[in-house]
Amino acid sequence: MTAETVTAAAGVAPAAPAAAPVRPGSARRLLSWVAGHLGLLPFLLYTGVFLGAPVVMVAIGAFQDNDGAFTTENLTAAFADQFGRSFATSIELSALTAAAGAILGAILANAVLGSKPDGLLRKVVSSAAGVLANFGGVPLAFAFIATLGSIGIVTKALASLGFDIYAGGFNLFTFTGLAIVYVYFQIPLMVIVFTPALEGMREQWREAAANLGATRAQYFRLIAVPVLLPPFLASTLLLFANAFSAYATAYALTTGVVPLVPIQIGSLVSGNVVADQQNLGKALGLGMVVVVALVMAIYAYLQKRASRWLS
Amino acid sequence: MKNKALRWTVLTLFGLYFLVPMGASVEFSLRDVNNTHSFASWGKILDEPDLLPTLGTSLWVAAGTVALTLLLMVPTVSWVHLRKPKLRRLIEGVSLLPLVIPPIVLVNGVLVVFRDAPEVINGTPVILVLEYVILALPFTYRTLDAGLAAISLPTLVEAARSLGASWPTVLLRVIVPNIRSAVFGAAFLNLALVLGEYTLASILLMDTFPVWTVSTGQSEAGVSVAVSLLSLLVAFLLLFVLSLVAGRRKASRGVS
Amino acid sequence: MKSRFAALAALAAAGTLLLTACGGGASGSEQSSGAATAKSAADLGGMDKLVEAAKKEGELNVIALPHDWANYGEILDAFKKKYGLKVNEANPEGSSQDEINAVKQLKGQDRAPDVVDLGSAFALSAASDGLLAPYKVTTFDDIPAGQKADDGSWFFDYGGFISIGYDASKVTDPPKTLADLKKPEYKGKVALNGDPTKAGAAFAGVYAAALANGGSFADIKPGVQFFADLKKSGNFIPVQSSAATIESGQTPITLDWDYLQAGYAAKLKGKVDWKVTVPSDGIYSNFYAQGISKTAPHPAAARLWEEFLYSDEGQNLFLKGLSRPARLPKMEAAGTADKTALAALPKVEGDVKFPTDAQVNDAKKVLADEWAKALG
Numbered sequence: 036m037t038a039e040t041v042t043a044a045a046g047v048a049p050a051a052p053a054a055a056p057v058r059p060g061s062a063r064r065l066l067s068w069v070a071g072h073l074g075l076l077p078f079l080l081y082t083g084v085f086l087g088a089p090v091v092m093v094a095i096g097a098f099q100d101n102d103g104a105f106t107t108e109n110l111t112a113a114f115a116d117q118f119g120r121s122f123a124t125s126i127e128l129s130a131l132t133a134a135a136g137a138i139l140g141a142i143l144a145n146a147v148l149g150s151k152p153d154g155l156l157r158k159v160v161s162s163a164a165g166v167l168a169n170f171g172g173v174p175l176a177f178a179f180i181a182t183l184g185s186i187g188i189v190t191k192a193l194a195s196l197g198f199d200i201y202a203g204g205f206n207l208f209t210f211t212g213l214a215i216v217y218v219y220f221q222i223p224l225m226v227i228v229f230t231p232a233l234e235g236m237r238e239q240w241r242e243a244a245a246n247l248g249a250t251r252a253q254y255f256r257l258i259a260v261p262v263l264l265p266p267f268l269a270s271t272l273l274l275f276a277n278a279f280s281a282y283a284t285a286y287a288l289t290t291g292v293v294p295l296v297p298i299q300i301g302s303l304v305s306g307n308v309v310a311d312q313q314n315l316g317k318a319l320g321l322g323m324v325v326v327v328a329l330v331m332a333i334y335a336y337l338q339k340r341a342s343r344w345l346s
Numbered sequence: 347m348k349n350k351a352l353r354w355t356v357l358t359l360f361g362l363y364f365l366v367p368m369g370a371s372v373e374f375s376l377r378d379v380n381n382t383h384s385f386a387s388w389g390k391i392l393d394e395p396d397l398l399p400t401l402g403t404s405l406w407v408a409a410g411t412v413a414l415t416l417l418l419m420v421p422t423v424s425w426v427h428l429r430k431p432k433l434r435r436l437i438e439g440v441s442l443l444p445l446v447i448p449p450i451v452l453v454n455g456v457l458v459v460f461r462d463a464p465e466v467i468n469g470t471p472v473i474l475v476l477e478y479v480i481l482a483l484p485f486t487y488r489t490l491d492a493g494l495a496a497i498s499l500p501t502l503v504e505a506a507r508s509l510g511a512s513w514p515t516v517l518l519r520v521i522v523p524n525i526r527s528a529v530f531g532a533a534f535l536n537l538a539l540v541l542g543e544y545t546l547a548s549i550l551l552m553d554t555f556p557v558w559t560v561s562t563g564q565s566e567a568g569v570s571v572a573v574s575l576l577s578l579l580v581a582f583l584l585l586f587v588l589s590l591v592a593g594r595r596k597a598s599r600g601v602s
Numbered sequence: 603m604k605s606r607f608a609a610l611a612a613l614a615a616a617g618t619l620l621l622t623a624c625g626g627g628a629s630g631s632e633q634s635s636g637a638a639t640a641k642s643a644a645d646l647g648g649m650d651k652l653v654e655a656a657k658k659e660g661e662l663n664v665i666a667l668p669h670d671w672a673n674y675g676e677i678l679d680a681f682k683k684k685y686g687l688k689v690n691e692a693n694p695e696g697s698s699q700d701e702i703n704a705v706k707q708l709k710g711q712d713r714a715p716d717v718v719d720l721g722s723a724f725a726l727s728a729a730s731d732g733l734l735a736p737y738k739v740t741t742f743d744d745i746p747a748g749q750k751a752d753d754g755s756w757f758f759d760y761g762g763f764i765s766i767g768y769d770a771s772k773v774t775d776p777p778k779t780l781a782d783l784k785k786p787e788y789k790g791k792v793a794l795n796g797d798p799t800k801a802g803a804a805f806a807g808v809y810a811a812a813l814a815n816g817g818s819f820a821d822i823k824p825g826v827q828f829f830a831d832l833k834k835s836g837n838f839i840p841v842q843s844s845a846a847t848i849e850s851g852q853t854p855i856t857l858d859w860d861y862l863q864a865g866y867a868a869k870l871k872g873k874v875d876w877k878v879t880v881p882s883d884g885i886y887s888n889f890y891a892q893g894i895s896k897t898a899p900h901p902a903a904a905r906l907w908e909e910f911l912y913s914d915e916g917q918n919l920f921l922k923g924l925s926r927p928a929r930l931p932k933m934e935a936a937g938t939a940d941k942t943a944l945a946a947l948p949k950v951e952g953d954v955k956f957p958t959d960a961q962v963n964d965a966k967k968v969l970a971d972e973w974a975k976a977l978g
Contacts, residue, residue: 074425075433081418082440086480089455090447096454117971120978139360146356156357162585165534166578167364168485169542174371174574177846181370184852185790185839188370201790208840219367222360227535228488231528235496266492269438273488276445283544290804291797292833292840294974297448302800302970305450305549307697309799309966310723313454320451327446331439374850379872457707469711549700551665551692551713561668561694566869567845 090324097318101311109318118319121294125279126326128210128295132217133274139218140225140274141267144233147226161230164223171220172283179216179288183207210293213285220281221274228273232266264341272334276327296323368575375572387568391576396558401580403471404555408540410475412533415486418479420529423490424521427499434491441487444480449545452477456550471552478540485535493528494521530592534585541581555580637902641754642738643909646902649740652909653685655902661688662903665704665715666696670845670865672760672890673923680919681910687903697800698724705733709897716904718893721802723962725756725891734893737905739912744932748956749889759911760925761889763880764803764810765860765948767867770875772854779883780814780828783855789836793843793853794829795862799970801842802888807857808973809957809965810884819957822965823972830976840977845869848876860948864924880948887954889928914938924948 100106112118143160150156182189183200184207193200206212236259244254282297291298296319303309303316378384391397426433444452456477460468467473499521506520522529547554559577563570636646643652656662662681669675682689692713693700698721705728708714720728728734729751738754750757766783768776773791777783783792798804812818812825832838841847843856845866856863860878867876892911898904910916912929918940920927924947933939957965 072430072433074429075422075437077418078422078437078440082480082483085476086440086444086483088459089452090443092455092458093447093451115971117975121974124978142356143360146353146360149353158586158589161531161534162582162589163364165531165538165585166542166581168535169538169581170578171542172544173842173844174571174578175367176841177374177571177850178367178371180841180847180852181374181850182367184841186851188373189366219364224485227531228485228492231489231493231525231531232496234527235493266495269488269491273442273445273484276442276484280445280448282448282450286797286800287842288840290794290801290840290842291799291974292977294978297450298797299799299974300448301450302797304454305697305699306800307699307721307724307802308805309970310699310721310727313699317451317454320447323448324443324446327442328439331442335435374846377849377873454703457703461707461709465711469713548693548696549703551704551708557693561691567849567873570844570846 093317093320096314097321099314101314109315110321112315113318113322117294118296118299118322121296121299122322122326124210124294125296128214128217128293129275129278132214132221132278133271135214135218136221136225136274137229137267137271140222140270141229141233143222144226144230148230148233160226164226167223168220168227171281173287175216175219175284176287179207179212179219183212183215208289208292213288213293216284216288217278217281221278224274224277225270228270229266232263236262265338268334268337268341272330275330279323279327371571371575375568375575377568387566387572388576390566390569391562391573394562396553396562400553400555400558403553404541407471407474407478407554408537411478411482411540412536414475415479415482415532415536416529419483419486419490419532420522421517423487423494424499424517427494428503438487438491441483445484449481450549453546453549456546471554473550474547474552474554477546478536478543481543481546482532482536482539485539486532489528489531489535490525493525493531497524526592530589534588537585537588538581541577541584637905638735638898640901640905641736643740643905649909652902652906656685656687656900656906659900659903661690661900662907663690663692663714663716663899664907665692665718666694666698666701667691667719668694670869672861672925673919676922677911677916677919680915681907684910685906687906702728702733705895705897712899714897714899715895716898716900717907718895719759720756720891720893722758722889722891723959725893726959728893729755733896735896735898735901737894737908739908741912741929744929745912746928746931749928756891756893758889758928759892760861760920760927761887762859762861762925763948763950764806764857764884764886765863765878765880767848767856767858767863767876767878769848769851769854770877772851776877776879777855777881778879779881780811781883783832783837784835786835788855790839791854792832792837793839793841793847793856795844795856795858796842797973799966799973803859803862805966805969806859806886806888808969810857810881810886813886814881814884819955819961820964822968826969826972826976833977849874861923861925878948880950882951885950885952885954887956918943
């Protein structure tokens with residue numbers, strides 16, 4: 036492909052023609068395949084340079100020792116006992132908070148959509164959701180320590196009412212505590228990514244269904260769920276990945292006592308204690324990609340099953 | 347949700363969950379000596395000379411990120427929906443990658459790849475714009491995809507085309523207005539991400555607003571909490587103003 | 603599907619090539635003659651010539667120097683005032699590894715760090731990678747043996763002891779030893795400054811706990827067990843301590859470097875009565891190391907910075923932040939150490955010994971394997 040075709044293709048990207056009819060001849064088939072995918076070119080080029088290339092560098096690093104020679108030692112080490120445990124904990128925490136965040140976020144999004152379309156509430160919620168979905172790290176950890184820590188305001192308020200949650204076994208600096216904090220940025224993210232799908236649900240559909248004598252339950256089962264399930268699953272997947280890679284909040288709150296993969300990667304590639312182990316960190320990074328690829332596969336399978344079951 | 351009482355109960359419960367931790371932080375930032383409260387910590391922030399320059403940097407990085415993201419992603423996702431629905435999963439997979447590679451690892455790769463790039467790219471916040479588009483990709487894709495899935499895109503496009511509209515016209519006057527909330531959602535997330543991103547900016551040694559908040563927070567405990575609240579407030583106000591402007595524009599178009 | 607992924611990979615590779623091809627034009631600043639290879643001020647014709655060359659460069663790039671760490675805020679101000687150089691401070695919260703990455707990856711750029719302040723393991727690693735330029739400050743001989751590389755590619759700058767900090771208003775019967783931390787009255791009160799596999803101060807805290815509990819420099823396990831027990835009894839809360847958690851009362855007792863504790867005390871003056879004591883049963887000390895980047899964009903300014911840090915003035919500024927500068931023993935003997943600051947240092951009773959590099963590396967390995975397992 037010459038440079039001119041590349042620029043031309045990029046220029047007319049949205050206008051790229053539909054795939055030409057396939058004719059015999061592999062060169063032609065290739066050409067028509069390329070022509071049919073011209074619309075993807077800008078995206079692929081961009082992600083290739085700014086995402087693909089850095090990731091390839093990371094992948095290469097995972098297979099190198101500190102002198103740059105090839106080794107599989109990092110990968111072997113990445114499968115060691117302690118990392119296996121953290122992969123399990125990371126997956127568990129991500130799945131739990133993704134599910135909770137998705138359900139609660141969908142409920143919140145739905146409640147907000149009930150208000151006036153251009154009303155203040157919607158604007159406040161969508162703005163707040165944008166900010167809070169990106170909130171994390173030390174400030175978020177501190178906000179929760181000041182709320183649900185052993186002398187946090189909610190802890191103290193409940194204690195004065197006779198509920199000593201810490202005596203009851205609750206502890207903010209544990210897996211459970213982390214999950215509560217993670218939901219704080221998962222719900223807003225869900226609100227943002229799921230609202231467009233909810234908005235696509237027409238009020239007319241419900242009215243039409245009602246006019247045809249459908250009950251609320253029937254409307255829900257036969258119309259709302261089939262339309263909303265695919266975007267709901269997709270959003271949950273996004274939330275999973277979001278929690279899976281979150282790092283700073285967990286670090287500030289539990290300092291590695293709850294073993295999570297991103298924290299261990301952070302110690303290896305950006306630490307003050309362990310020197311010369313960066314490539315092991317990169318190998319763990321690759322491991323994370325593999326996990327999410329697996330989750331993606333499960334998700335694709337579920338989507339397929341869902342569409343079959345619903346049709 | 348028709349039931350108003352239920353709706354407000356739900357909203358109140360969520361409101362409590364989100365506002366109480368904020369409130370606890372605000373209270374802490376207002377603490378002064380001897381159990382009194384004052385705006386001393388907040389006042390100290392305003393004396394910092396680097397507040398406005400770093401905020402300025404972050405704002406133009408944010409503007410660049412939003413513009414580049416929309417330019418790249420709105421046509422791409424529309425095209426995939428129209429022409430290659432089967433590729434949705436592939437694009438989605440690629441879009442999720444940035445979320446999976448921890449930023450601290452990604453930035454290592456970025457440093458290596460762009461080590462010898464022209465200084466305009468790797469010596470200025472331009473590199474941040476280019477990489478923030480990537481970091482925002484998962485959110486951008488998901489939001490736009492949901493927006494496009496919710497409208498009957500092929501019908502709309504076919505109708506517009508049969509009326510003689512060119513492709514750019516279709517994109518700008520038919521597709522974009524129909525997925526307005528998705529486009530704004532994507533822009534919102536981009537903006538909020540840029541105003542909160544610390545890892546890449548600090549490792550690439552760029553003086554952005556989030557980096558400034560962390561270094562300024564070192565001076566005192568109250569200041570550190572106040573300055574992180576300030577950054578949330580700034581992001582929130584920006585988004586809120588943006589949504590007001592967006593709402594007004596739509597209203598005026600409706601009248602004309 | 604397969605071909606698509608192949609196409610993606612090819613694109614990624616092409617992108618890399620493209621960038622490598624169009625690059626190569628990165629500009630470094632003009633190197634002032636001779637400064638980049640000068641191994642001492644004398645090589646440049648004395649201090650005056652060094653100052654002159656540094657002033658000509660006009661700028662100094664430092665990295666990962668928090669202002670509340672070992673009094674760096676005041677040190678930077680004093681340096682700027684004395685020599686009129688502009689100091690660019692990058693990534694103040696960065697780690698040692700971040701510093702090394704910046705030196706490696708920003709090579710040739712004007713923004714690259716000139717000088718680094720590294721944990722000792724990282725200094726050794728950077729020196730063996732050839733990243734550091736050998737240079738001997740005028741006072742090099744004052745630095746005790748074993749605290750500097752023979753060729754001057756790195757040299758210890760300041761150190762401190764693991765200490766117990768506590769809020770005197772909340773902790774009425776303060777702990778004096780690490781063993782005391784097990785007392786039931788400290789339930790939910792004891793914290794470390796981060797994850798011991800990542801933060802140097804937390805690592806040192808666990809090492810000190812090992813010494814206090816039958817372990818040794820060769821055996822850190824009892825330290826891990828100590829914290830596992832503390833966690834079980836509910837005394838240890840794994841939150842990362844900071845000035846904010848101390849002020850809000852969430853971490854009334856912390857294990858940390860004494861010079862950082864001193865920083866908290868100063869910061870919280872009037873709000874929290876923060877007291878510091880070095881536990882007699884777990885005396886653990888450690889130093890950070892200075893080094894000059896071989897590819898420093900401002901080689902003369904970098905060397906001047908080191909001369910300043912190791913001058914009596916610079917060393918006393920470290921001392922004022924209650925860290926123990928490398929030249930302290932000599933300065934105490936010569937009577938040039940700041941008396942007030944010296945008197946304010948937390949008392950250390952007992953012998954101070956240091957682990958070998960091999961022992962430290964082994965301890966880190968054990969810790970990385972055991973920490974999350976024992977405490978999770």
